Amino acid sequence: MIRPESEAELAETVAASDGPLRIVGGGTRPVGRPVTGAALSTAGLAGIALYEPGALTIVAEAGTPLSEVRTTLEAEGQRLPFEPMDHRGLMNTDGTPTIGGVAAANVSGPRRIQTGACRDSLIGVRFVDGRGEIISNGGRVMKNVTGYDLVKLMAGSYGTLGVLTRLSFKVLPVPESQATLTVEGLSDTEAVRAMAAGLSSPFEVNGAAHLPGDAPRTLLRIEGFASSVAYRAGELVRLLERFGPVTVERDPQACAETWQGIRDVAPFHNRAGDVWRVSVKPSDGPAIAARAGGAALFDWGGGLVWLLVPAGTDLRARLGAFEGHATLIRADAATRAAADVFQPEPAPLSRIAAGLRGQFDPRGILNPGLMG
Amino acid sequence: MDMPAPNVEVLSYRARIVERLRGALPADAVIDDPTETRAYECDGLVAYRCPPLAAVLPRSTEEVAAVLRICHEEGVPVVPRGAGTSLAGGALPTADSVILGVARMTEVLETDYDNRFIHVQTGRTNLSVTGAVEEDGFFYAPDPSSQLACAIAGNIAMNSGGAHCLKYGVTTNNLLGVTMVLMDGTITQIGGAHLDAGGLDLLGLICGSEGQLGVVTEAWLRILPKPEGARPVLMAFDSSEVAGQCVSDIIKAGVLPVAIEFMDRPCIRACEAHAHAGYPDCEALLIVEVEGSADEIDEQLGLIKQIAAKHEPVELRESGSEEESARIWLGRKSAFGAMGQINDYMCLDGTIPVSELPHVLRRIGEMSKTYGLDVANVFHAGDGNMHPLILFDANTPGELEKCEAFGAEILKLCVEVGGCLTGEHGVGVEKRDLMSAQFSDADIEAQLRVKDVFDPAWLLNPAKVFPLAATETRRAAP
Secondary structure, three states: OEOOOOHHHHHHHHHHOOOOEEEEOOOOOOOOOOOOOEEEEOOOOOOEEEEEHHHOEEEEEOOOEHHHHHHHHHOOOEEOOOOOOOOHHHHOOOOOOEHHHHHHOOOOOOOHHHHOOHHHHEEEEEEEEOOOOEEEEEOOOOOOOOOOOHHHHHOOOOOOOEEEEEEEEEOEEOOOEEEEEEEEOOOHHHHHHHHHHHHOOOOOEEEEEEEOOOOOEEEEEEEEOHHHHHHHHHHHHHHHHHHOOEEEEOOHHHHHHHHHHHHOOHHHOOOOOEEEEEEOOHHHHHHHHHHHOOEEEEEHHHOEEEEEEOOOOOHHHHHOOOOOEEEEEEOOHHHHHHOOOOOOOOHHHHHHHHHHHHHHOOOOOEOOOOOO | OOOOOOOHHHHHOHHHHHHHHHHHOOHHHEEOOHHHHHHHOOOOOOOOOOOOOEEEOOOOHHHHHHHHHHHHHHOOOEEEEOOOOOOOOOOOOOOOOEEEEOOOOOOEEEEEOOOOEEEEEOOOEHHHHHHHHHHHOEEOOOOOOOOOOOEHHHHHHHOOOOOOHHHHOOHHHHEEEEEEEOOOOOEEEEEOOOOOOOOOOHHHHHOOOOOOOOEEEEEEEEOEEOOOOEEEEEEEEOOHHHHHHHHHHHHHOOOOOOEEEEEEHHHHHHHHHHHOOOOOOOOEEEEEEEEOOHHHHHHHHHHHHHHHHOOOOOEEEEOOOHHHHHHHHHHHHOHHHHHHHHOEEEEOOOEOOHHHHHHHHHHHHHHHHHHOOOEEEEEEHHHOEOOEEEEEOOOOOOHHHHHHHHHHHHHHHHHHOOOEOOOOOOOOOOOHHHHHHHOOHHHHHHHHHHHHHHOOOOOEOOOOOOOHHHHHHHHHOO
């Protein structure tokens, strides 16, 4: 494993490389087509470079463990707004998730529907492109329209355009209180309607998930000052009662565990099969799950559908044409090598994507083929 | 500020270009009469003007595609234009360019409350997007000051912000998808009613690309349920430094106001003279607005007042009614108009880390003395997005140049303390030549390579965003 200890050393390594490189953060998210190449680790680039609680910004080296970022923020009562998923349980991996990996895969959890995705909180990047050049874009201020937004482009590019070296994030205060409202026994379609009712209310729902099965549960989360949460919980109970009896959980530990389970897709842990992640408009969620067969979990008010299907299932054939995108998250290497892991794009967009790869990585050495 | 010399070859076959455009569009959609093209000679950056070769006002995505196809074949530069409110010269034409205005494309194509989005043509104004959904209890969050006039197309091109983005984010955080026409006339859709991209985040790349990568004709925008209520508090301090510290403490305390606006003494005085909002005469004034139910608002404002008390405000005025709220906002909202009454002014848009606020304000004050030009500061303090207004007299020879030099120095200061040249207005032509203060050659080259992919012939809004010298060979390529 090649392990540069500085950004400059990383740049030299990439520039001097005469073959493909497989970029490794914490190694906890083996998403994409398997890559053959020399392993290049970002673990040597670690540490919090800057943290200004009063400005709601943190800057960290890409190899910094996510847990270190979390602990640093917690000490000041702040957090990453986008609630990044921990893939280890779902993917059966160990290792230490890094902040660079989170950004490279644009990993976002339930709160994405309110505070945005990882890419929305990411306000600056530094990276080494496939030519071995160090490139900076964005910065450490949350309003910045200077030049093209390569920050967004790098988020979710899985190391195929450059190796991330340093990231700046906008962070938010941790609210003092939270509540989880549960309605039981709803069908997928009713559940999406109930979640839409909550999300269309002024009561700032920032989690909306549905767990189907023998005892289906539909969950809404609110956060804020204690008295405000109490008030909004009351209003939401009234709003949701037409769907069925509503229970309210106020215990912080219980709430945290519930939403961590949704974030990490806990119902699929230790169950055999391929796992797909589908993003559609929420009202299309139930039909997508029905077409897929297998088990489903709905987040983002129904707009994010996690699907567990028998290994090797050709999900794209089952889904047919639909508005949105499906990504194969978990499957064995052979399946991933043969499948379109990422949603095939219309011709003009795939031409643009290929063009961008050609510009950022003209030799095709950074995670080649990972995104297809 | 220089613009490239027009391509004489393009000018020489102007008649053929206009004829081809007329062949593709309805008669009233092509404007080439010199008295009429003058309406398109500038945008909100009025110091620079140049009538275009022609202006076209298509009504559909297909018509936009037809225009671009012709211009691509003829090698004619195209300058996309929303409502022309850019303060950065983003829509400034050159004599050899065709202005492509989307002002006639204003339709709402779909409103979907269950999925909380609206699908519009991009010539629609920002405020009328909210107008289309507010009776049903929804709104579109980004709210640039020009929202009455500015178009969604321009909002997307510049990634516009507004006063309330501390809570709701800027355009890019509220944009779900676009229909875009590439320079060669190819129509494509990126994103849609769903969240996030399947492959590379091209939507994020398009937003804020200043009309250089494609022409966005339709957009899917996220709409949000309106809060139950909102109420501001006005706080006056006897130093900018203390006001800046108060902002930082509010943020650290875990309150997340929807807006924190800051005005300094010159600005307060001008607004007072113009709008009579009843502002106290003080060094620095904060307007902090929070949202929620009546009780939630009380609680948050209570906490904010407690924090402010530690900084000994000279006055603290909490709104008790809709009318009082309107009065508190009145002065702030009329700030630019008020300054315009006094003088010509140049509005800057740099962003700085909030912690640098006192230092930067002090330095601007010192520079103001050196240059002999007054500055008024009004800005979004919560996110560090400053709007220094430099006052000058356009009729005094040399004063515009002096003002520009002063502005450049302020923006360089913003970069020096860890900020950036522009927080929400865009680079346009105004800050084009300052880009190298913020970016290395490699940083700029990486961005130019992106344009190479979308627009290899460099015909879309080509003389903007980057220093002319950096793009010269690309623009000159056949």
